[in-house]
Amino acid sequence: xxxxxxxxxxxxxxxxxxxxxxxxxxxxxxxxxxxxxxxxxxxxxxxxxxxxxxxxxxxxxxxxxxxxxxxxxxxxxxxxxxxxxxxxxxxxxxxxxxxxxxxxxxxxxxxxxxxxxxxxxxxxxxxxxxxxxx
Numbered sequence: 001x002x003x004x005x006x007x008x009x010x011x012x013x014x015x016x017x018x019x020x021x022x023x024x025x026x027x028x029x030x031x032x033x034x035x036x037x038x039x040x041x042x043x044x045x046x047x048x049x050x051x052x053x054x055x056x057x058x059x060x061x062x063x064x065x066x067x068x069x070x071x072x073x074x075x076x077x078x079x080x081x082x083x084x085x086x087x088x089x090x091x092x093x094x095x096x097x098x099x100x101x102x103x104x105x106x107x108x109x110x111x112x113x114x115x116x117x118x119x120x121x122x123x124x125x126x127x128x129x130x131x132x133x134x
Contacts, residue, residue, distance in 0.1 A: 003030040007039035007089040008115065010067055014092050015117045017062035018044045019124040021055045024097065026125065027106060028115035040090040040115055045100040049080035055094045056083045063087065 003011075011028045018026055023044035032039040046052045056077065063069040073086040082099045085092040093105060 002113075003032050003039035003115065004089060007032075010063060010069060010087055010090045011040050011042050011115050012118055013062050013066050014042050014059045014090065015044075015121045017058040018042070018055050018092075018094070019121040021051065021058045022046075022124070022128065023051075023055050023094070024125075024128070025100070026117060026121055028117060029109045029112040030115050031109060031112050034109075034112060038086070038088065038091050041105070041109060042090060042092045043095070043100070043105055044093070045095045045097040047097055049096060052080050052083060052094050052096055053077075056085065059085060059092055059094070 007030075015026050015028060023046055026042070026044040028040055028042045030039065031041050044055065046055055060071065063071075069087050069089075071085045071087055073084075075084040075086075076082045081096040082103075083094045085094075095103070095105075
């Protein structure tokens with residue numbers, strides 16, 4: 001079983017939105033084999049709480065407009081350190097870079113296949129000298 005086309009589309013839109021707001025280390029994983037509750041995780045980070053919120057706002061807006069998707073659950077928005085947006089098909093994690101390093105979600109999901117991100121996302125990461133999965 002692999003992530004659905006819908007999940008892949010949501011990942012693409014969310015990743016592009018995050019890149020537009022200069023998110024760092026944007027990575028997507030197909031977790032459909034490991035979890036029954038979602039198909040994909042998108043992880044990204046920001047250097048401060050304000051940027052975390054800006055990324056979250058852009059991801060929500062773009063997914064609403066371009067994919068007619070609204071989160072069924074949001075967590076962590078008040079603190080602005082780790083915001084989770086649950087769209088059922090995908091879960092978006094936007095973390096402050098300190099929390100990202102501490103919790104190291106990549107370590108938990110490293111055995112899952114990564115989802116290729118659009119060229120535009122990889123290009124922004126390369127221009128900023130920050131990682132984005134191949």
